Amino acid sequence: MSDDVQYPDHFVERLEILWGAGFLSPGGPDEVRQIVEGLELAGRSVLDVGCGNGGPTIVLAGDLGAGEVVGIDIEPQLLDRARGHVARAGLETRIAFQAVTPGPLPASTWSSARTRWSTSRTRPASSARRGVSSSPAAISR
Ligand SMILES: C[S@@+](CC[C@H](N)C(=O)[O-])C[C@H]1O[C@@H](n2cnc3c(N)ncnc32)[C@H](O)[C@@H]1O
Numbered sequence: 541m542s543d544d545v546q547y548p549d550h551f552v553e554r555l556e557i558l559w560g561a562g563f564l565s566p567g568g569p570d571e572v573r574q575i576v577e578g579l580e581l582a583g584r585s586v587l588d589v590g591c592g593n594g595g596p597t598i599v600l601a602g603d604l605g606a607g608e609v610v611g612i613d614i615e616p617q618l619l620d621r622a623r624g625h626v627a628r629a630g631l632e633t634r635i636a637f638q639a640v641t642p643g644p645l646p647a648s649t650w651s652s653a654r655t656r657w658s659t660s661r662t663r664p665a666s667s668a669r670r671g672v673s674s675s676p677a678a679i680s681r
Contacts, residue, residue: 547615552593562595562625564618572599583607590614591637594622601634612640 547555547564555564572595582605588597591611601609613619616639626635 545615545617547592547618549617549621552618552621556593560595562593562598562622564592564595568595569599569603572596573604576600576604581606586610587612591619591622593618594625594635594637597622597635597637598625598629598631601631602629607634609635611635611637613637614640614642 552564556562559566560568581600584606585608586600586606588600588609588611591597591613592615594611597609597611600606611619611622613622619637619639622637626632626637
């Protein structure tokens, strides 16, 4: 496994015991709902930046009814785990994941882009924070 991996499986397993299946950070579904409070997401397309192992992504598509959610993350092994959670939630048709390199957000048109606990990681000499940390928690048009 590369030295660049910040979330190896054994660490993720411990974090999920602490914060719940699919979550790498505290707060759980309630905090996801707070972050997007006031946004009407039903049927909209949402980009989840730094989606990790997919807990928040599932809340966006499941509880909050987003029509399509694309989760992006720089650690592909997290996305494998996220796909398992999504399959168990029966949301495969509305959630897709994409491994990215740090940099500008994927070109597309999004109703909303949101991020949760995902802007702290900076890679010197990379564009890790460009296009992510400059994004507010939620953008809606
Ligand atoms: C603290 S975890 C939060 C994961 C998830 N949002 C949650 O709330 O459980 C931060 C996540 O952001 C990802 N990340 C860090 N920098 C990123 C970047 N530049 N682009 C995309 N994902 C990034 C990490 O790999 C990690 O999965």
